[in-house]
Structures are given as C-alpha cells and as structure tokens.
Amino acid sequence: xxxxxxxxxxxxxxxxxxxxxxxxxxxxxxxxxxxxxxxxxxxxxxxxxxxxxxxxxxxxxxxxxxxxxxxxxxxxxxxxxxxxxxxxxxxxxxxxxxxxxxxxxxxxxxxxxxxxxxxxxxxxxxxxxxxxxxxxxxxxxxxxxxxxxxxxxxxxxxxxxxxxxxxxxxxxxxxxxxxxxxxxxxxxxxxxxxxxxxxxxxxxxxxxxxxxxxxxxxxxxxxxxxxxxxxxxxxxxxxxxxxxxxxxxxxxxxxxxxxxxxxxxxxxxxxxxxxxxxxxxxxxxxxxxxxxxxxxxxxxxxxxxxxxxxxxxxxxxxxxxxxxxxxxxxxxxxxxxxxxxxxxxxxxxxxxxxxxxxxxxxxxxxxxxxxxxxxxxxxxxxxxxxxxxxxxxxxxxxxxxxxxxxxxxxxxxxxxxxxxxxxxxxxxxxxxxxxxxxxxxxxxxxxxxxxxxxxxxxxxxxxxxxxxxxxxxxxxxxxxxxxxxxxxxxxxxxxxxxxxxxxxxxxxxxxxxxxxxxxxxxxxxxxxxxxxxxxxxxxxxxxx
Ligand SMILES: Cc1cc2nc3c(=O)[nH]c(=O)nc-3n(C[C@H](O)[C@H](O)[C@H](O)COP(=O)(O)OP(=O)(O)OC[C@H]3O[C@@H](n4cnc5c(N)ncnc54)[C@H](O)[C@@H]3O)c2cc1C
Numbered sequence: 097x098x099x100x101x102x103x104x105x106x107x108x109x110x111x112x113x114x115x116x117x118x119x120x121x122x123x124x125x126x127x128x129x130x131x132x133x134x135x136x137x138x139x140x141x142x143x144x145x146x147x148x149x150x151x152x153x154x155x156x157x158x159x160x161x162x163x164x165x166x167x168x169x170x171x172x173x174x175x176x177x178x179x180x181x182x183x184x185x186x187x188x189x190x191x192x193x194x195x196x197x198x199x200x201x202x203x204x205x206x207x208x209x210x211x212x213x214x215x216x217x218x219x220x221x222x223x224x225x226x227x228x229x230x231x232x233x234x235x236x237x238x239x240x241x242x243x244x245x246x247x248x249x250x251x252x253x254x255x256x257x258x259x260x261x262x263x264x265x266x267x268x269x270x271x272x273x274x275x276x277x278x279x280x281x282x283x284x285x286x287x288x289x290x291x292x293x294x295x296x297x298x299x300x301x302x303x304x305x306x307x308x309x310x311x312x313x314x315x316x317x318x319x320x321x322x323x324x325x326x327x328x329x330x331x332x333x334x335x336x337x338x339x340x341x342x343x344x345x346x347x348x349x350x351x352x353x354x355x356x357x358x359x360x361x362x363x364x365x366x367x368x369x370x371x372x373x374x375x376x377x378x379x380x381x382x383x384x385x386x387x388x389x390x391x392x393x394x395x396x397x398x399x400x401x402x403x404x405x406x407x408x409x410x411x412x413x414x415x416x417x418x419x420x421x422x423x424x425x426x427x428x429x430x431x432x433x434x435x436x437x438x439x440x441x442x443x444x445x446x447x448x449x450x451x452x453x454x455x456x457x458x459x460x461x462x463x464x465x466x467x468x469x470x471x472x473x474x475x476x477x478x479x480x481x482x483x484x485x486x487x488x489x490x491x492x493x494x495x496x497x498x499x500x501x502x503x504x505x506x507x508x509x510x511x512x513x514x515x516x517x518x519x520x521x522x523x524x525x526x527x528x529x530x531x532x533x534x535x536x537x538x539x540x541x542x543x544x545x546x547x548x549x550x551x552x553x554x555x556x557x558x559x560x561x562x563x564x565x566x567x568x569x570x571x572x573x574x575x576x577x578x579x580x581x582x583x584x585x586x587x588x589x590x591x592x593x594x595x596x597x598x599x600x601x602x603x604x605x606x607x608x609x610x611x612x613x614x615x616x617x618x619x620x621x622x623x624x625x626x627x628x629x630x631x632x633x634x635x636x637x638x639x640x
Contacts, residue, residue, distance in 0.1 A: 099378035100126040100348065102622070103369050105356045105396070106386035106562070108136025110600045112339035113166040114384060114615030119346035120173075121623045126348060126377055127340070128369065130355035134340055136386075136560055137568070138610070140331030145425035145547035149490055150331050150483040153551070154421065154559070154568070156474055156492050157443070159187075159319060160611035161335070162326045165241065167612070170342070177338035180329040184479045187325035189441040190292045191537050193448055197435045198292040200317070202324045215286030225283055229318045232259075232268070236315060239272075240606040243617045244580050245589040272311045273575075276302075279310030280450060291449030293317055295470050298496040301416050301573030301608060303457035304450060308575050325442040327479050359383055359396045359597060366597035379596070382622055386601035386615070388562050388570060389413045389583045392592075402593040409586045413603075414577060415500050417460050418553030418566035422493035422527050426544040429489045430475065433537050442478050446471035446537055456497040463504030465511060465526055469495045471534055488546075491538075495530060498553055500565050518552035562601060570602030582607060590618050598622075 102118055104111040107129035115125045133139060139153040161167050162181055167174075189199040199210050204226060208219030229236065238252045257265050276297045280290045293313050294304045300312040328334045340350045358370040366383040370376050385392055393402060393410035432438035447453055447470040456466035474492035476483050484490050502516030511525050527550040535541040551559075553566020562570050571577060580588060582605045589605060590598050598618045602608035605617075 097368075097376050097378055098126065098349070099380060100124045101380050102126070102382040102384060103128065103377050103379040104384045104386065105359075105369060106130075106136060106601065107134040107336075107340075107350065107352075108386050108560075108562070108601060109138060109161065109610050109612045110602075110615030111136075111384065111386040112336065112343075112615070113164075113170070113612035114600060114619040115348065115350075116170060116339045116342040117166065117616065117619035118622060119343045119348050120170075121619075122346075123381070123623075124348055125343050125346070126379075127343060127350040128354040128356050128371065128377065129350075129352045130372075130561065131559075132352050134350065134352060135332065135336035136562070138332035138336050139559070140333035144423055144549055145490070148485040149425040149488075149547075151423050151490060152332055152476065152492060153423070154556070155332065155610055156327065156476060158326050158328060158332070158335070158610055159323045160609040163319065163323050164611045164613065164616065166616040169616075170339075173342060174335065174338045177341050179334050179338045181326040182329050182479045183324040183326045184440075184442050185324065186437060186441045186478070187320045188292075188296070188443045188445070189435075189438060190288075190295065190445045190447060190449075191432070191434065191438060192288070192291060193536075195434045196288065197438055197444075198288040199435075199437055199441065200292060200320055202321055204321065207321060211284070211286070211289050214288035215284070218284050218286050218289050221284055222289075225314065226318055226321065229314055233318070235259075235268070236311070239579065240315070240611075241613060243589055243621065244605060245591075246621075273307050274310035275306060276304035276309035276313045277450060277454065279313060280304075287449050291445075291447060291452070294450040294453045295445035295447055295472070296320075298453065298457075298470060298472070301569035303461070304454050305457075306574060308578065325479065327476060329480055330482055331480075356385075356396065358398070359385065359594075361397065361401050361594055361597075365595040382596050382598055384598045384600055384615075384618055386562075387599075388564060388601075388603045389587075389599075390564065391561065392599060397594065397597075402587070406584065406586045406593060409584045413583065414572040414574070415564045415567040416569055416572040416574075417457070417496065417500050418498035419556060419568045420495040420498055420523070420526070420553060420566075421551040421556065422491075422495070422530065423549045423551075424491040424493070424541075425484070425546040425548075426489040426491065426541075427546050428487065428540055428544040429477070430491065430538045430544075431540040433539055438537070439475075440478050442475060444473045444475070444537075446473055446534060453497075459507040460497040460499050463499045463502065464507040465499075465503060465505070465513065466497050467506075467508035468533070469497050469530060471530055472496065473534065473538075489544075493530070493534070496568075498566065500567060518554040523550050523552040523555075562603070569608035573607055578607060579605065590614055590621070
C-alpha cells in the first residue's frame with residue numbers, strides 16, 4: 097500500500113497548487129486524477145480542430161492565478177519550469193448590435209476617456225469608483241482570499257469594524273450585497289458603460305439582478321484595469337506541467353486514470369483513499385478532496401461518517417446554469433466591423449447590453465435557450481500568437497446562459513428541444529444561431545472558418561465530473577451558497593467534520609476560477625506550526 101503525508105483527490109488548479117505548496121514544505125504528496133489528463137478545467141489541446149491550432153478547450157484566462165498568493169509564492173519555480181505569462185493592454189470590450197462598441201483597458205486615463213466618449217462625466221465617475229474601491233481593496237480582496245471561518249476571518253471583520261465603525265460597516269456590507277443592475281444604474285450614465293461591465297457578472301456565476309453581483313462586477317472591473325488578461329505562453333498545460341513537476345521532483349506522485357471511489361475513515365479520521373479497482377493509498381496527515389459536496393458526502397464518505405444535517409444539505413446542493421463552448425479555427429484574422437480595437441481585444445462580449453444579459457440569464461433560468469445569448473468571444477491570439485499558424489486565428493467562445501438540467505423550450509421559438517436533452521443536432525443548431533449573430537460583427541467568419549467544434553453542457557459535464565450539468569462553476573454562486581455559506585452552511589470553509597479531511601475546489605470558498613484560493617488556504621493551514629494551529633486558528637462551527 098502506497099503511503100504519503102497528503103493525498104489529493106483530483107488535479108484541478110486548487111489541488112495542483114496546494115500539492116505543490118505542500119511538497120515545497122517537505123510533505124510527501126500524491127495527486128490522484130480520474131481522467132487521462134491532469135489539470136481539470138485547464139485543458140490545452142492541439143488536436144481539437146485542425147493541425148497547428150492550439151486551443152484551451154475549457155478555461156483560458158489566468159488573471160485570477162497571476163493575482164493569487166499561490167502564484168506569488170511559486171512564481172520563480174514555475175518560471176524555471178518554463179511558465180511565461182503574456183498580457184495585453186486591451187483586456188475587454190463589448191460589441192453592440194448597432195455596430196458601436198466600448199472598451200476597458202489597463203490605463204485609468206484611457207478608461208476615463210473611453211467612458212467620457214459615451215457619456216461626459218462617466219470618466220470621472222469611473223475614477224471615483226476605482227479610487228473608492230482601492231481604498232478598501234484590502235478588505236474586498238481579503239473577503240475573497242481569507243478562510244472566513246477562522247481567526248483570520250474574524251480579524252478581517254475586526255479590521256473592517258475599526259476602519260468604518262458600526263454604521264459604516266453596515267453600509268459597506270450593504271454595498272457588497274448590491275446587484276449589478278443597481279450598482280451600474282447608480283454609478284454610470286451611459287448604456288455603453290452598463291453593457292461593457294454587465295457581461296462580466298456572468299464570469300462570477302451570477303446574473304446582473306442577483307445579490308452581490310454589483311460587488312463582484314466592481315472587483316472584476318478594477319482587477320481588469322490593474323491586471324489585464326494574462327495567459328500562459330503556449331497554453332495552460334505549461335502551468336499544469338510545471339505544478340505537477342514540483343510535486344514529482346519533491347518525490348511525490350501525480351497519477352492520471354486514478355479514480356478515488358472512497359475516502360477511508362478510521363476512528364473519525366481520514367486515513368486513506370480507495371481507488372476504483374481496489375488499490376488503497378494511505379494518507380498519514382491529510383486527505384484533500386477537490387470535488388463537489390454531492391460527491392464528497394454522497395459517495396466518497398460512507399453513511400454516518402458526518403452529521404446527518406451535513407449529508408442532507410449536501411444532497412440539496414444546487415448547481416448553476418449550463419455552459420456551451422464553441423471553438424473556431426480560422427484561416428484569417430477576424431475582420432471585425434466597426435472600431436479597429438475589437439480585433440485587438442482579448443475578450444469581446446457581443447450583447448445588446450445590461451438588459452440583454454439580464455433577459456438571457458432569465459430565459460436560461462426558466463429552462464429556455466436564450467433568443468439572444470451573451471456571446472463571450474475570446475481571441476487568444478491577441479496575446480499569444482504561438483497558438484495558430486501565421487496569418488490564421490482561433491476563437492474561444494463561451495455561452496454562459498444555458499439552462500441547468502433539462503431544456504424546456506426555445507425563447508426564440510425556433511428550435512425544437514425534443515425531450516430536453518442535448519442532442520448533436522440541437523447543439524449544432526444552437527451554435528448556428530450564435531455563429532450567425534457573431535458573423536454580423538466578424539465579417540469574414542463564415543469564409544475563414546476551417547473548423548468549428550461545439551461542446552454542449554452535457555459534453556462539458558462528461559469531461560469533468562465536478563461540472564455537474566455543465567455548470568462550469570462547481571455549484572450555484574447565489575449568496576446562500578457563497579462566501580460564508582460555501583459550500584454548505586452546515587460545513588462551511590474547508591475543514592470537514594472528519595478529522596484530517598479537507599474540502600477544496602470551486603465548490604468551496606472563494607469559489608470558482610483559476611485563483612487556486614482554496615488549495616492555497618488549506619496548504620497554509622496544514623503547514624502552520626501544530627500548536628499555533630490548535631490554539632489560535634480553530635473556531636468552532638456548526639457541524640463539528
Ligand atoms: C469551460 C470553462 C471555462 C472557464 N474559463 C475560465 C477562465 O478563463 N478563467 C478562470 O479563472 N476560470 C475559468 N473557468 C472556471 C475555472 O476553470 C474553474 O472554476 C477551476 O478551474 C476549478 O478548479 P478546481 O480546482 O475546482 O478543479 P477542477 O478544474 O474542477 O478539477 C477537478 C478535477 O478533479 C477530478 N476528480 C473529481 N472527482 C474525482 C475522483 N473521485 N477521483 C479522482 N479525480 C477526481 C476531476 O476529474 C477534475 O479533473 C472555466 C471553467 C470552464 C469549465
């Protein structure tokens with residue numbers, strides 16, 4: 097029986113970063129991945145469309161990783177292993193149906209000028225918003241980077257109290273809860289500014305009318321100006337290989353095709369995992385599971401190993417909207433209609449604006465295929481030309497407003513959704529609608545297409561068991577399942593009711609994205625001096 101200090105279930109960004117950090121602290125680590133490739137949502141492929149084209153099949157953009165404490169700590173070693181981040185000064189823009197557009201750059205002055213172009217005064221409003229956000233950025237980013245159910249979480253609360261006082265703290269909390277629609281309406285005059293920022297709320301798993309979506313939009317807007325849109329040269333696989341290399345070179349194991357089917361508990365403590373096929377891998381100090389609560393409490397642990405209220409809550413854990421990916425290999429660079437900056441922008445959202453995003457989210461949440469989905473059009477070549485042959489290009493398209501579960505109909509009344517499952521025919525027909533709309537903006541889209549590959553929510557779910565129903569964020573990010581409540585109010589944070597078993601991944605705080613936050617927090621907790629850990633950091637909570 098193989099034996100390690102820590103065994104990680106899954107090899108997503110959180111597990112790999114956590115495993116690398118523990119390996120550097122002298123722990124012996126084993127990472128077990130059920131798929132044939134490492135990296136979870138980071139999947140770089142050179143055989144998806146046509147020879148010579150490199151695609152990020154799933155996640156593509158790394159601002160959360162390059163802004164993370166995990167990266168700060170591992171940067172030198174990752175660079176020694178070949179990781180190089182490339183960036184852009186034009187991270188995002190929106191193309192509207194009338195041919196107009198709006199842009200966000202990495203320059204405060206340019207952003208002020210751009211917003212003033214649409215409504216005089218919005219430039220100053222942007223500056224005011226940015227400066228006011230930055231005054232409390234330590235708290236805002238702190239909420240997303242701290243183990244909230246710990247003394248660190250309490251001291252963040254105390255810090256906020258000292259800064260704002262009782263009423264001020266209440267007002268700050270109110271600002272965190274505001275919806276994207278209300279925040280945009282109160283802050284900017286122009287519909288263009290609303291349409292530029294509102295689509296970003298989709299990237300946080302929310303819709304523009306949900307609680308906290310205004311705060312999340314501000315976090316992203318400021319982060320884009322500060323950090324641009326970095327991507328690893330050559331694709332995310334370079335990051336995955338570098339992280340796995342750190343673990344292996346420290347004597348650890350990183351295995352694919354290794355499905356964990358059971359976490360073994362002895363005397364209330366997680367001591368090992370059992371793989372499909374019967375092999376057992378022993379964990380002397382920790383089992384760290386990067387899975388959904390559904391899997392953790394529904395099948396990896398046995399009956400009675402956690403309190404009944406935890407299992408019951410886990411069975412009710414909700415998944416969010418489904419997502420579709422469309423990948424294009426193009427024989428030419430995209431020829432955008434309108435502003436020449438569109439061809440240089442990393443991510444262009446194609447949408448009628450705030451109401452368009454809101455309408456499409458609402459249709460998806462009612463089980464309908466949206467009539468006019470927000471097209472997230474990623475252009476990796478604006479940053480990394482190595483991903484396609486000279487003169488040609490690729491597009492990375494996301495459609496984040498699709499129903500969770502069975503389809504009930506088509507909001508446009510055009511497509512027959514049959515029994516509500518994603519057939520190849522339905523998938524291609526829906527992609528045709530999106531392609532036709534995108535073609536109104538990218539004039540050479542049809543002519544230049546060498547290959548188009550469409551992945552339905554069902555295809556995405558089949559690639560990674562954590563993406564239930566094609567929810568790319570590992571569970572709904574609605575307030576009752578987010579922040580203090582993620583993954584479950586009965587088992588929040590990362591410690592579980594089983595000693596030595598830790599829960600990480602997108603389903604846990606600080607949620608989805610490539611920030612490696614949960615892997616980092618758990619690695620830091622595990623490597624704290626034992627006495628300090630026992631005396632200082634343990635805050636009792638429900639479920640223990
Ligand atoms: C299509 C798509 C596009 C995205 N785009 C971006 C983006 O551009 N930027 C960004 O920041 N975020 C993006 N995201 C979100 C982000 O990629 C994810 O939130 C994040 O990668 C999740 O990481 P994770 O650590 O939770 O693990 P995951 O990446 O979900 O990986 C978990 C791994 O665990 C394995 N596993 C699960 N159960 C077991 C088991 N029992 N035994 C063994 N292995 C198991 C799975 O096979 C999987 O490989 C995107 C996600 C998707 C799907």
